[in-house]
Amino acid sequence: MNQCDWQGATARIPWRPALSFSSSPFVTILHFLYKIMAVHGPFVKIHPVVLASIVDSYERRNEGASRVIGTLLGTADKHSVEVTNCFSVPHNESEDEVAVDMEFAKNMYELHKKVSPSEVIIGWYATGYDITEHSVLIHEYYSREAPNPIHMTVDTALQSNKMNIRAYVSSQMGVPGKTVGVMFTPLTIKYIYYDTERIGVDLLQRTRASPSRTNGLTTDLAQVASAAGHVQEMLSTMLSYIEDVLSGKVMADNSVGRYLMDLVNKVPKITAEDFESMLNSNINDLLMVTYLANLTQAQIALNEKLVVL
Amino acid sequence: ENLPFFITCLVVLKIIKHYQEEGQGSEVVQGVLLGLVVEDRLEITNCFPFPQHTEDDVDFDEVQYQMEMMRSLRHVNIDHLHVGWYQSTYYGSFVSRALLDSQFSYQHAIEESVVLIYDPIKTAQGSLCLKAYRLTPKLMEICKEKDFSPEALKKACIGYEHMLEEVPIVIKNSHLINVLLLDLQEKSTVADKPELLNLSSSNHLEKSLQLLMDRVDGMSQEIVKYNTYCRNLTKQQQQKQQYLQRRQQENTQRQSRGEPPLPEEDINKMFKPPQAPPRMDTLLIAGQVNNYCQNIKAFTSQNLGKLFMAEALQGHSS
Numbered sequence: 001m002n003q004c005d006w007q008g009a010t011a012r013i014p015w016r017p018a019l020s021f022s023s024s025p026f027v028t029i030l031h032f033l034y035k036i037m038a039v040h041g042p043f044v045k046i047h048p049v050v051l052a053s054i055v056d057s058y059e060r061r062n063e064g065a066s067r068v069i070g071t072l073l074g075t076a077d078k079h080s081v082e083v084t085n086c087f088s089v090p091h092n093e094s095e096d097e098v099a100v101d102m103e104f105a106k107n108m109y110e111l112h113k114k115v116s117p118s119e120v121i122i123g124w125y126a127t128g129y130d131i132t133e134h135s136v137l138i139h140e141y142y143s144r145e146a147p148n149p150i151h152m153t154v155d156t157a158l159q160s161n162k163m164n165i166r167a168y169v170s171s172q173m174g175v176p177g178k179t180v181g182v183m184f185t186p187l188t189i190k191y192i193y194y195d196t197e198r199i200g201v202d203l204l205q206r207t208r209a210s211p212s213r214t215n216g217l218t219t220d221l222a223q224v225a226s227a228a229g230h231v232q233e234m235l236s237t238m239l240s241y242i243e244d245v246l247s248g249k250v251m252a253d254n255s256v257g258r259y260l261m262d263l264v265n266k267v268p269k270i271t272a273e274d275f276e277s278m279l280n281s282n283i284n285d286l287l288m289v290t291y292l293a294n295l296t297q298a299q300i301a302l303n304e305k306l307v308v309l
Numbered sequence: 310e311n312l313p314f315f316i317t318c319l320v321v322l323k324i325i326k327h328y329q330e331e332g333q334g335s336e337v338v339q340g341v342l343l344g345l346v347v348e349d350r351l352e353i354t355n356c357f358p359f360p361q362h363t364e365d366d367v368d369f370d371e372v373q374y375q376m377e378m379m380r381s382l383r384h385v386n387i388d389h390l391h392v393g394w395y396q397s398t399y400y401g402s403f404v405s406r407a408l409l410d411s412q413f414s415y416q417h418a419i420e421e422s423v424v425l426i427y428d429p430i431k432t433a434q435g436s437l438c439l440k441a442y443r444l445t446p447k448l449m450e451i452c453k454e455k456d457f458s459p460e461a462l463k464k465a466c467i468g469y470e471h472m473l474e475e476v477p478i479v480i481k482n483s484h485l486i487n488v489l490l491l492d493l494q495e496k497s498t499v500a501d502k503p504e505l506l507n508l509s510s511s512n513h514l515e516k517s518l519q520l521l522m523d524r525v526d527g528m529s530q531e532i533v534k535y536n537t538y539c540r541n542l543t544k545q546q547q548q549k550q551q552y553l554q555r556r557q558q559e560n561t562q563r564q565s566r567g568e569p570p571l572p573e574e575d576i577n578k579m580f581k582p583p584q585a586p587p588r589m590d591t592l593l594i595a596g597q598v599n600n601y602c603q604n605i606k607a608f609t610s611q612n613l614g615k616l617f618m619a620e621a622l623q624g625h626s627s
Binding site: 200 | 318321322325326329330354355358361374377378384385387432436437466468469480483485486488489490493494496506510521525528535588591595599601602605606608611612616620622623
């Protein structure tokens with residue numbers, strides 16, 4: 001496992017508690033570094049299946065538990081970390097103590113490894129908004145399992161009317177030799193999809209529109225029709241924008257104009273006869289295949305009847 | 310009779326991910342579906358994948374893996390009722406003896422279990438292709454008897470269309486998942502790639518037709534086998550008749566000469582009836598051919614629509 005390179009950067013910031021925070025240039029440097037940590041730091045790429053799994057575990061939590069935790073699995077390389085799977089781990093949390101079922105976590109990881117041997121433990125997640133002291137303890141345990149684990153929080157209680165999804169990595173802070181503390185630095189999150197995942201998520205989005213939160217899977221021609229409708233919507237938005245510009249209501253923007261020019265030029269210019277012949281040959285192919293398919297179906301139906309005679 | 314059953318977003322995403330990461334080419338990936346039965350309606354709430362069978366894992370115990378997985382999942386309050394299984398498919402080829410056997414064992418235990426067939430290639434072409442199938446009650450009867458001879462199938466009047474019945478799927482999400490989906494849509498920076506409106510079709514058609522040809526070849530072989538059996542049967546009947554006639558003639562001759570008639574011999578022992586070929590394979594092949602044809606027709610209808618749209622676009626700009 002490669003050690004992530006950026007860990008060095010955080011360790012270099014000394015933190016002197018005795019310093020007054022009002023007018024020191026040190027504070028500005030600190031703020032600046034925080035900013036670039038958050039923006040240029042390594043990425044965490046999350047697949048939607050992980051988030052769906054976390055929400056599902058939260059919905060099934062035991063009575064009295066305010067949050068759930070679990071292990072994150074995935075792959076890590078020099079620049080980024082990709083989270084592709086997760087499973088929840090039973091744990092008990094009270095005011096003074098926290099107990100995590102480590103056996104269970106190990107077992108589940110072994111089982112998962114049988115299916116996808118390339119996935120490794122790269123961190124853990126917890127639902128809820130804040131990072132508590134118990135989180136620090138749990139994070140320490142995970143530091144033993146993986147080099148530089150990531151901690152992810154998913155705010156399922158919707159404290160800010162949104163599901164805040166954050167990722168952190170921990171780093172040591174403090175004066176060397178004296179008490180050492182742990183600081184969680186935020187990381188940028190990117191949602192990444194496989195192509196098929198994105199298509200699946202597009203379909204799942206439609207359940208939001210229906211009042212019973214349900215959605216059936218559509219038939220073939222209907223899908224083409226809906227995709228065409230989508231394109232039509234986009235075209236009409238563009239047309240209304242263009243009309244606004246022409247009538248002077250909106251300022252003309254050159255870059256948008258260039259995009260529009262590109263778009264119009266993208267429609268391939270083919271002579272009418274060439275296009276006719278291409279279209280006809282394609283249609284002929286498809287019709288022939290349909291004919292063959294129907295013929296085959298009739299044939300096997302006939303065979304069926306003959307055997308029964 | 311065939312009520313649609315519910316499936317949650319988590320199961321869909323997990324199945325997609327499983328194939329994407331572990332499946333290559335024409336290998337199938339399989340897994341188990343977990344859920345519960347609510348007022349004779351099935352609800353699938355979770356799933357877990359099966360590892361691929363590799364040669365060096367000969368001592369891998371599938372049953373043990375399943376047991377351990379289910380025990381662990383029960384600890385975290387995930388429904389642990391085995392309500393079915395899923396499988397990926399290559400261009401729609403899944404009607405096989407193995408599928409039938411597995412589905413029969415599941416359905417025997419739980420009446421409402423289904424097999425989910427996920428078609429990754431069709432999904433990559435633009436829209437999620439997930440279908441659920443169940444064995445028809447007639448087929449269940451036959452499988453229970455384990456009698457696949459032509460007479461039994463004829464009695465039950467099973468055609469290839471009555472083997473598997475499709476069950477409609479409905480995706481049901483909780484409110485929290487809907488919030489998550491809303492969040493994802495806002496934050497996602499992935500542009501909309503319109504694969505659905507892609508015009509190229511020859512590659513897909515070629516592969517589908519190739520698979521169809523293979524199966525039709527297999528089918529014709531089965532038909533030839535059956536025809537030879539029928540011919541042998543009729544030939545044997547004729548031979549039996551001839552033998553009986555000769556026997557009678559001889560006996561009348563002997564009677565006329567005053568000698569005792571020859572003993573009646575057991576005719577069936579002399580002419581053993583030919584072995585009837587099992588009809589199950591033919592049925593399966595026919596079912597598979599039917600499935601291929603349906604898929605091809607769906608694909609061509611979509612493409613015809615797209616071609617007509619392209620024509621309209623050209624017509625306006627030229």
